[in-house]
Amino acid sequence: MVGAVTDLPSKREAKQAAIENCRSRGGVECTLTVAYVNQCVVIVASDTRYAATNAENAEVAAEIGMENCEKKKDGECRLYYAGCSRPVRVR
Template identity: 40%
Template sequence: MKLKLLLLLCMLSLSAASYAEGGCPPGMIPEGGQGVMSCRPIPGYDQGQGQSRPQAPPMRWASKWGAIATDTPTGTLGISTDASSQDEAEQKALEDCQAKSGSKCKLQLSYANGCGVMVLGNKGFNTQTASTLEGAKKSGMDMCNAESDGCHVYYSGCSLPQRIQ
């Protein structure tokens, strides 16, 4: 007899708990009046209880640099791409120019997280940079065509940022 009474009490407590829940999913509580019932979030339910979704870590990017150097009298071009700093990119471009027999190499352009071009025309050259290769080429060609004939892109290169996280 005692066992039946204990079993009956357990069943009543379980049904009362499910009734109090009101059929709402975890993290929600019943709300409403006569004949109207809805669920609303429990304030602060997912704060510090491990119930919230883990957030992805923020993306991190490493800047990359490029540079162009020339020895104009000899027509020597030195370049660098994907360097970790502006100083490194400029130094590598000057070294590349000198390694190609340039004796009076001069830095023309350095750029970060984008593209650089050298455009030649009948009356000289120009260097331009932009966030895209198309933008740098257009800028260089527009400048050259305004001052010269026979313009063409002689060199183009990009140093785009690299995702590190």
């Protein structure tokens, strides 16, 4: 199972919310895989595994993630999740 959240004010809050999201979807051993700020992340899945890739935008992250997945030849690779953390103005 995978859990994901965006737009939370701290890494601690985001980690806790992502793990709770994973558990609410039926996950048992939920752990943090990637945390990102002012970037985008994608999760690419194959028949046997998944991997998270982050980059400056979702298109670049998806391209890198799909290339890495296809190199492993674990079956069909597909984009499972894409999300971005946008910059926030701080006063």
